[in-house]
Amino acid sequence: MLSIAEENYIKQLLSLSLDREAKEGIGTNELALSLNVKPSTVNDMLKKLRQKELIDYEKYGKIQLTATGRKTGMDILRKHRLWETFLYQKLDFTWDEVHEVAEQLEHIQSNKLIEKLDKFLEFPEFDPHGDPIPTANGEIQVLSKLVLSDAEIGKTYRMVAVKDNSAVFLNYVMELGLGINNTIEIISKQDFDESMEIKVKGEAVRVSKKFSQNIYILSENKKD
Amino acid sequence: MLSIAEENYIKQLLSLSLDREAKEGIGTNELALSLNVKPSTVNDMLKKLRQKELIDYEKYGKIQLTATGRKTGMDILRKHRLWETFLYQKLDFTWDEVHEVAEQLEHIQSNKLIEKLDKFLEFPEFDPHGDPIPTANGEIQVLSKLVLSDAEIGKTYRMVAVKDNSAVFLNYVMELGLGINNTIEIISKQDFDESMEIKVKGEAVRVSKKFSQNIYILSENKKD
DNA sequence: TAATTAAATTAGAGTAGCCTAACATTTTTT
DNA sequence: AAAAAATGTTAGGCTACTCTAATTTAATTA
Ligand SMILES: [Mn+2]
Ligand SMILES: [Mn+2]
Ligand SMILES: [Mn+2]
Ligand SMILES: [Mn+2]
Numbered sequence: 001m002l003s004i005a006e007e008n009y010i011k012q013l014l015s016l017s018l019d020r021e022a023k024e025g026i027g028t029n030e031l032a033l034s035l036n037v038k039p040s041t042v043n044d045m046l047k048k049l050r051q052k053e054l055i056d057y058e059k060y061g062k063i064q065l066t067a068t069g070r071k072t073g074m075d076i077l078r079k080h081r082l083w084e085t086f087l088y089q090k091l092d093f094t095w096d097e098v099h100e101v102a103e104q105l106e107h108i109q110s111n112k113l114i115e116k117l118d119k120f121l122e123f124p125e126f127d128p129h130g131d132p133i134p135t136a137n138g139e140i141q142v143l144s145k146l147v148l149s150d151a152e153i154g155k156t157y158r159m160v161a162v163k164d165n166s167a168v169f170l171n172y173v174m175e176l177g178l179g180i181n182n183t184i185e186i187i188s189k190q191d192f193d194e195s196m197e198i199k200v201k202g203e204a205v206r207v208s209k210k211f212s213q214n215i216y217i218l219s220e221n222k223k224d
Numbered sequence: 225m226l227s228i229a230e231e232n233y234i235k236q237l238l239s240l241s242l243d244r245e246a247k248e249g250i251g252t253n254e255l256a257l258s259l260n261v262k263p264s265t266v267n268d269m270l271k272k273l274r275q276k277e278l279i280d281y282e283k284y285g286k287i288q289l290t291a292t293g294r295k296t297g298m299d300i301l302r303k304h305r306l307w308e309t310f311l312y313q314k315l316d317f318t319w320d321e322v323h324e325v326a327e328q329l330e331h332i333q334s335n336k337l338i339e340k341l342d343k344f345l346e347f348p349e350f351d352p353h354g355d356p357i358p359t360a361n362g363e364i365q366v367l368s369k370l371v372l373s374d375a376e377i378g379k380t381y382r383m384v385a386v387k388d389n390s391a392v393f394l395n396y397v398m399e400l401g402l403g404i405n406n407t408i409e410i411i412s413k414q415d416f417d418e419s420m421e422i423k424v425k426g427e428a429v430r431v432s433k434k435f436s437q438n439i440y441i442l443s444e445n446k447k448d
Numbered sequence: 449t450a451a452t453t454a455a456a457t458t459a460g461a462g463t464a465g466c467c468t469a470a471c472a473t474t475t476t477t478t
Numbered sequence: 479a480a481a482a483a484a485t486g487t488t489a490g491g492c493t494a495c496t497c498t499a500a501t502t503t504a505a506t507t508a
Contacts, residue, residue, distance in 0.1 A: 003494075003495090005494080005495065005496095027455070027456085028455070028456055028457085029454085029455055029456075030455095037495090037496070037497090038496080038497065038498080039455080039456065039457085040456090040457070040458080040459095040496090040497075040498080040499095041495070041496055041497070042456095043456070043457060043458085044494095044495075044496085045495080048494090059456080059457075059503090060455085060456060060457080060502095060503060060504070087337070087340075090344060091337070091340040091341065091344055092340060093336070093340070097336070100334075101332070101334045101336075101337055104332045104333065104334070105332060108325070108328045108329060109328065110324075110325045110328070112317070112321070112325075113311070113315070113325055116311075116315040116316060116317070117315065120314060120315055227464075227465090229464080229465060229466095251485070251486085252485070252486055252487085253484085253485055253486075254485095261465090261466070261467090262466075262467065262468080263485080263486065263487085264466090264467075264468080264469095264486090264487075264488080264489095265465070265466055265467070266486095267486070267487060267488085268464090268465075268466085269465080272464090283473095283486080283487075284472090284473060284474070284485085284486060284487080
């Protein structure tokens with residue numbers, strides 16, 4: 001059985017690898033940065049994770065999850081997102097509050113618990129942030145979503161997820177009146193700073209490049 | 225904030241102190257035995273807990289929780305029992321399965337979570353084992369219950385709780401057709417080994433001394 | 449290609465939580 | 479009251495996870 005620290009390394013490796021081409025591999029410094037620890041700390045842990053055959057990695061090389069490592073990561077991500085859904089749907093947490101608590105709950109060890117929870121929630125497919133929940137088999141639904149910053153002027157989209165999960169970002173999203181499944185119309189784009197004006201629920205708002213890079217959308221007229 | 229290890233020491237100290245006179249105090253060896261660690265390990269931890277003003281304790285003396293320590297312990301016990309209730313009522317766990325998972329869930333840190341959970345469960349007063357759930361203020365309902373082994377022949381009682389929470393004991397209780405709120409009639413008692421014959425739901429069964437010492441009862445004709 | 453910069457690793461150290469073995473104190477028994 | 483037993487403490491050591499500082503290797507730039 002893995003320690004909480006080990007689980008966090010594996011989960012982070014999975015998250016990073018889901019954001020890139022499968023064969024790319026992850027660097028020590030990069031992983032350290034994203035986990036808020038020093039590279040030397042990561043280096044120690046990499047040896048342990050390789051020993052346990054959860055990662056492929058050799059000195060000065062890139063890190064990749066093995067099939068087992070990937071499945072392990074998916075289990076943790078599944079728990080994280082199911083707990084977020086529970087907090088949101090059953091306990092009336094807001095979507096900016098769920099992540100922090102789910103960071104703790106994802107480490108509870110009990111297969112029975114997570115399968116019962118899944119059933120209790122009626123087998124949800126997405127968490128409150130629009131992210132797909134992996135199945136018990138470790139499969140994850142990857143829908144080819146766009147980033148708002150790449151949207152075309154004049155077209156209409158549906159917001160499907162957020163990238164950043166921090167409370168400060170999510171609060172801002174809510175403040176602007178935005179939420180999952182909202183329809184977004186692209187009014188204009190500024191060449192200068194790549195800010196854009198968008199229309200949501202009849203209201204026009206201006207958002208920065210940094211903001212629009214953290215909103216995932218789909219073309220409104222695409223089939224699901 | 226306390227570590228999981230520290231929380232487990234405090235919780236255990238509370239549990240032990242709830243089973244005796246308030247002023248009695250707890251010994252190092254006794255605590256070590258109940259936590260499955262060595263006395264020297266406990267000794268180290270006692271210094272830390274005293275430093276944090278959670279216990280009163282001096283060299284070669286007995287251990288007692290301070291007011292803060294007691295409140296801390298109550299918070300953990302509250303979480304433990306609320307989670308047990310959740311697992312039992314909402315996720316269809318059996319009463320012998322809940323304890324182990326609650327041992328993990330009791331360490332999740334989030335006031336909001338536990339108060340929302342309490343509300344979601346509609347403010348339960350007792351957990352699946354018949355144990356009272358402490359309030360958010362750290363108060364606990366102490367009803368003066370009897371132990372089945374002290375019951376009188378010919379009288380009728382109501383089972384209100386179990387002492388032992390192990391799956392092996394709880395399974396046996398279920399096998400005998402016994403459960404919380406069942407009516408129990410004392411048919412006879414053997415002087416030789418203090419086993420007793422009792423009647424539950426019309427069925428007569430024989431139980432050992434060790435068994436009857438782990439069942440809590442109340443006189444049937446007492447007001448609640 | 450040589451120099452420079454970036455990335456990764458190693459060496460050495462600290463804390464928390466556990467252990468065993470030896471020793472000290474207190475309590476109980478004789 | 480002395481001896482024996484029980485209880486509690488100290489000393490020293492181990493592992494997991496973290497750090498800083500120094501070093502090595504790889505990648506980039508000149
Ligand atoms: Mn999250
Ligand atoms: Mn999420
Ligand atoms: Mn329990
Ligand atoms: Mn219980």
